Amino acid sequence: MDTRQQEHLARIREAFAAEMRAARARRGVTQSELAQQAGMSRATVARLEAGERSLDMSQLFALCEALGVDPGEILNAVQRQAAEK
Template identity: 55%
Template sequence: MWLKLAPNWVHHKWVIQPSERTLIRYGLILHPIGNNMTFMDTAEIRSKLGAELRAARARRGYSQEKLAALSGISRNAIVRFESGERSIDVVRLFALAEALRVNPGDLLDAAQRGD
């Protein structure tokens, strides 16, 4: 899956839209479920994406140090991303995904599903 950028017409900022079913806006992910919407707050987003990043790293058998070397992102930043302490910006998400040889959209989708 490829990431698509969609404009936030209210504030004219760009937001990540990982799939047709999900929209990240105002620090919340909106999930359509039937006719209802559920919400994840930013702490939950960071936590789930961090857990998926950690799982992807483990599947490759990489240490945090090896991932840092391959991605050009410091080990300390990776520790903070994986713990959910810090948000991952789009540029770093792409760098980490490339180092892990996964699609960044797949990381977001897995985090959304809670895999």
């Protein structure tokens, strides 16, 4: 993977992290509560929200279900944010 691709993936992770933090704040739940509802560890949620980790589709859907948001809306917002940077 070249530098440009790595930078693009970093922008995507950062945009996803921002969207997840915002969705969690709107829902009014802690990282621990979200992790429990989504079936993952709090450390995983923390790394995702810090943009330190990528996620797979099953994690995306579990998080979105726990937050009551549509995965398509999250992905569209991430795509817009990543394109702006």
